[in-house]
Amino acid sequence: MILNEIISIIRDSRHIAILPHVSADGDALGSCFALGLALRRLGKDVHVYLEEEVPYVYSFLPGQEAAKVYPVETIKNHDVIIALDTGDLGRLGKRADIFGSSPVTVNIDHHATNSAFAGYNHVDTASAAVGEIIYQMLMLMGVKMDKDISTCLYVAIAADTGGFRFSNTTSVTHRIAGDLINNGIDVADISRKVFDSTSLAKVQLMGLAIHSLELLENGKVAVITVTEEMMQQSGAADEDCDGLVNIGRNIRGVEVAVLIKQKGSEEFRINLRSNTYVDVSAIAARFSGGGHRRAAGCTLQGTWKDAGSRLLAQIRDVL
Amino acid sequence: MILNEIISIIRDSRHIAILPHVSADGDALGSCFALGLALRRLGKDVHVYLEEEVPYVYSFLPGQEAAKVYPVETIKNHDVIIALDTGDLGRLGKRADIFGSSPVTVNIDHHATNSAFAGYNHVDTASAAVGEIIYQMLMLMGVKMDKDISTCLYVAIAADTGGFRFSNTTSVTHRIAGDLINNGIDVADISRKVFDSTSLAKVQLMGLAIHSLELLENGKVAVITVTEEMMQQSGAADEDCDGLVNIGRNIRGVEVAVLIKQKGSEEFRINLRSNTYVDVSAIAARFSGGGHRRAAGCTLQGTWKDAGSRLLAQIRDVL
Numbered sequence: 001m002i003l004n005e006i007i008s009i010i011r012d013s014r015h016i017a018i019l020p021h022v023s024a025d026g027d028a029l030g031s032c033f034a035l036g037l038a039l040r041r042l043g044k045d046v047h048v049y050l051e052e053e054v055p056y057v058y059s060f061l062p063g064q065e066a067a068k069v070y071p072v073e074t075i076k077n078h079d080v081i082i083a084l085d086t087g088d089l090g091r092l093g094k095r096a097d098i099f100g101s102s103p104v105t106v107n108i109d110h111h112a113t114n115s116a117f118a119g120y121n122h123v124d125t126a127s128a129a130v131g132e133i134i135y136q137m138l139m140l141m142g143v144k145m146d147k148d149i150s151t152c153l154y155v156a157i158a159a160d161t162g163g164f165r166f167s168n169t170t171s172v173t174h175r176i177a178g179d180l181i182n183n184g185i186d187v188a189d190i191s192r193k194v195f196d197s198t199s200l201a202k203v204q205l206m207g208l209a210i211h212s213l214e215l216l217e218n219g220k221v222a223v224i225t226v227t228e229e230m231m232q233q234s235g236a237a238d239e240d241c242d243g244l245v246n247i248g249r250n251i252r253g254v255e256v257a258v259l260i261k262q263k264g265s266e267e268f269r270i271n272l273r274s275n276t277y278v279d280v281s282a283i284a285a286r287f288s289g290g291g292h293r294r295a296a297g298c299t300l301q302g303t304w305k306d307a308g309s310r311l312l313a314q315i316r317d318v319l
Numbered sequence: 320m321i322l323n324e325i326i327s328i329i330r331d332s333r334h335i336a337i338l339p340h341v342s343a344d345g346d347a348l349g350s351c352f353a354l355g356l357a358l359r360r361l362g363k364d365v366h367v368y369l370e371e372e373v374p375y376v377y378s379f380l381p382g383q384e385a386a387k388v389y390p391v392e393t394i395k396n397h398d399v400i401i402a403l404d405t406g407d408l409g410r411l412g413k414r415a416d417i418f419g420s421s422p423v424t425v426n427i428d429h430h431a432t433n434s435a436f437a438g439y440n441h442v443d444t445a446s447a448a449v450g451e452i453i454y455q456m457l458m459l460m461g462v463k464m465d466k467d468i469s470t471c472l473y474v475a476i477a478a479d480t481g482g483f484r485f486s487n488t489t490s491v492t493h494r495i496a497g498d499l500i501n502n503g504i505d506v507a508d509i510s511r512k513v514f515d516s517t518s519l520a521k522v523q524l525m526g527l528a529i530h531s532l533e534l535l536e537n538g539k540v541a542v543i544t545v546t547e548e549m550m551q552q553s554g555a556a557d558e559d560c561d562g563l564v565n566i567g568r569n570i571r572g573v574e575v576a577v578l579i580k581q582k583g584s585e586e587f588r589i590n591l592r593s594n595t596y597v598d599v600s601a602i603a604a605r606f607s608g609g610g611h612r613r614a615a616g617c618t619l620q621g622t623w624k625d626a627g628s629r630l631l632a633q634i635r636d637v638l
């Protein structure tokens with residue numbers, strides 16, 4: 001079992017580097033910080049190299065003492081380097097070089113598309129989050145879990161399962177979450193920070209987005225439009241558009257939700273979601289986009305009058 | 320152990336009535352339907368008597384064949400009647416009479432304030448939801464859990480823990496949820512129906528509420544105002560105001576969130592929430608209202624100019 005080999009390697013190493021993917025999310029950061037905390041507890045010299053600063057939402061996570069944004073001059077020689085939640089080398093961004101220069105490389109992930117880019121690859125696609133794999137690894141290593149490690153792992157798992165709501169949530173996910181709660185973590189406080197905390201700009205963008213909401217085709221299609229003016233008016237950042245399309249998708253009776261994001265005068269970024277039967281990836285493909293059956297995207301060129309009516313015609317065809 | 324006595328009583332009974340509290344929520348309905356399904360499986364004649372129709376959000380729950388809104392003429396004699404999730408007799412509304420007229424009465428609940436109003440009372444305040452107690456009871460009875468029963472219990476538990484996010488969530492909660500998932504329930508579908516499904520009117524009310532949002536006191540106080548005109552414009556119902564106060568509470572930097580709901584020209588219903596240190600129940604008490612430290616409410620009389628400034632003065636005092 002490759003996980004046992006990885007554990008042996010870690011036991012025999014002293015200088016260890018841990019890398020999450022670029023634009024690190026809750027699972028990547030929580031897993032890296034938890035592993036870092038545990039290995040430092042075992043007397044290891046551990047560094048977590050990040051591509052970007054930790055986003056505000058995860059700034060409360062313990063274990064960030066050893067974490068820093070990657071600057072070449074700080075990189076020392078490591079006995080082993082471990083990539084977490086990283087599907088392929090490209091997802092390490094500028095840090096792919098550090099990874100390649102390490103004598104021993106490890107890749108621990110749960111993406112089915114993982115390219116097995118390391119010397120030792122443990123890819124468990126049944127795990128909802130890499131946090132689940134790190135939990136099992138620390139159990140196998142006999143690490144005593146504390147509140148800090150447990151908080152990191154809980155956030156990793158909660159983030160990648162949408163708070164135990166996505167279809168990747170298994171009975172193992174819940175059993176691990178239950179064990180972590182027994183280590184004294186503050187579920188209500190963590191949940192509020194991860195799921196409920198938002199910026200004023202994002203709330204105001206949401207208000208403007210709702211104001212733009214239109215229901216078409218007897219309420220089966222919901223369209224939300226975000227203009228550059230709305231972005232300026234709310235002071236929102238690009239990432240604040242994340243999730244806006246779900247406002248439309250969640251309305252009862254809606255099958256297809258569309259988010260139109262204006263980029264300049266004749267370019268429109270389109271997000272598509274469906275609820276039960278429409279394959280939105282097929283619609284996106286007509287416009288050189290892609291995605292999954294229930295979530296896809298594409299970019300339209302031209303005037304909105306023209307581009308929008310072509311898009312709506314495609315949607316109307318499959319309703 | 321009283322739960323074993325209750326199980327014996329149920330085993331020896333044929334005609335069984337089950338009652339949730341008035342304005343039944345996910346825990347009350349899910350628990351009643353799950354218990355009803357299980358007892359019918361054991362050959363019992365089971366009726367679930369409701370005070371009101373099942374809300375749309377829970378209309379997908381299995382086990383509603385035996386459920387009906389209480390009409391006197393349909394009530395038959397029962398060997399035993401079981402109240403679930405019901406803190407006191409008053410919470411049975413018009414059905415308190417049926418309860419009193421039964422030869423054997425059972426009360427299964429998790430509220431610390433439960434008044435032990437039945438002949439047999441099992442109140443487990445450590446349970447996050449009555450759904451957890453019913454799960455344990457069905458295990459003790461050796462009932463084979465299926466997808467329908469599991470769906471009802473999962474909804475009961477998910478609803479009362481805010482999707483495993485409230486502080487009442489324990490390791491037992493997660494262990495039970497994990498077991499229920501093993502019975503084939505569709506977590507993603509259930510979660511979408513329970514947590515994400517909404518009406519167009521509610522979305523539009525949310526948009527208007529955000530438009531009214533004001534931050535005061537250097538962003539520590541968020542105020543949302545809902546006027547009668549906004550209710551008419553959106554077509555929203557009174558219950559659609561639930562949760563609007565959290566839009567303000569969730570904004571970073573906010574300590575106290577206020578929702579002002581206009582009722583007539585000189586009456587205002589106030590909802591108060593706080594995040595970390597302000598005791599909003601003390602503020603509400605100044606205006607003859609009440610609640611908890613982090614969630615409270617009161618009613619103000621007079622012109623808004625006058626009443627509002629008195630309320631804000633109280634809030635400013637404790638910031």
